[in-house]
Amino acid sequence: MTDRGACSAERESEVENMTKAFESKAVVIAEIKNLLETCQSAVIVDYRGLTVEEDTALRKQFRESGVTYKVLKNTYIKRAADELGITGLDADLNGPTAVAFGITDPAAPAKIIKKFMAEKKKMTVKCGLVDKQVIDAKGVDALAELPSKEVLIAKLLGSMNAPISGLVSVLGGTVRKLLYALNAVADAKGETAA
Numbered sequence: 001m002t003d004r005g006a007c008s009a010e011r012e013s014e015v016e017n018m019t020k021a022f023e024s025k026a027v028v029i030a031e032i033k034n035l036l037e038t039c040q041s042a043v044i045v046d047y048r049g050l051t052v053e054e055d056t057a058l059r060k061q062f063r064e065s066g067v068t069y070k071v072l073k074n075t076y077i078k079r080a081a082d083e084l085g086i087t088g089l090d091a092d093l094n095g096p097t098a099v100a101f102g103i104t105d106p107a108a109p110a111k112i113i114k115k116f117m118a119e120k121k122k123m124t125v126k127c128g129l130v131d132k133q134v135i136d137a138k139g140v141d142a143l144a145e146l147p148s149k150e151v152l153i154a155k156l157l158g159s160m161n162a163p164i165s166g167l168v169s170v171l172g173g174t175v176r177k178l179l180y181a182l183n184a185v186a187d188a189k190g191e192t193a194a
Helices: 003-038 052-064 074-084 108-120 137-145 149-193
Strands: 041-046 067-071 098-102 124-130 133-135
Touching: 003 067, 003 074, 003 098, 041 108, 052 067, 052 108, 067 108, 098 108, 108 124, 108 137, 124 137, 133 137
Parallel strands: none
Antiparallel strands: 041 098, 041 124, 067 098, 124 133
């Protein structure tokens, strides 16, 4: 093979590798974009200082709660967010970054991370997203304090049930008073007839 043929083959190989790398990057960005579109919330953290065992335990908690957790490149997150029109993340997209996506329960990622941080004193919250709106670390902390979905539903049903119960009591009292009045009238008529 001549030098010219070797160079040509080498260039083709480089182009092929660059094409594969570009396609791979596009796939990852599309996956992040899909997660951002479908999640109810996301918590973006700096995971520095975690041991392999701690990371494994944290990932297990996320899986059990239906949370998707990924370590991602900041540039990929930024590109996916830009494509969705999500702004305000740039200042927090630096250093090691992982994202916990709450697909079914918006408070789950924040609750798990807050509990983990309290126990391990590692990891820091950079920011979060709720319905594609950026919230700061304090907002993520407030999200973690929300009661669970089941508790909120129970409170809602309880508050809806209270007025109905009150109405039944009032109506029951009115009917009872009407019965007492009718009985009194019947007794009075019975006494006058006798």
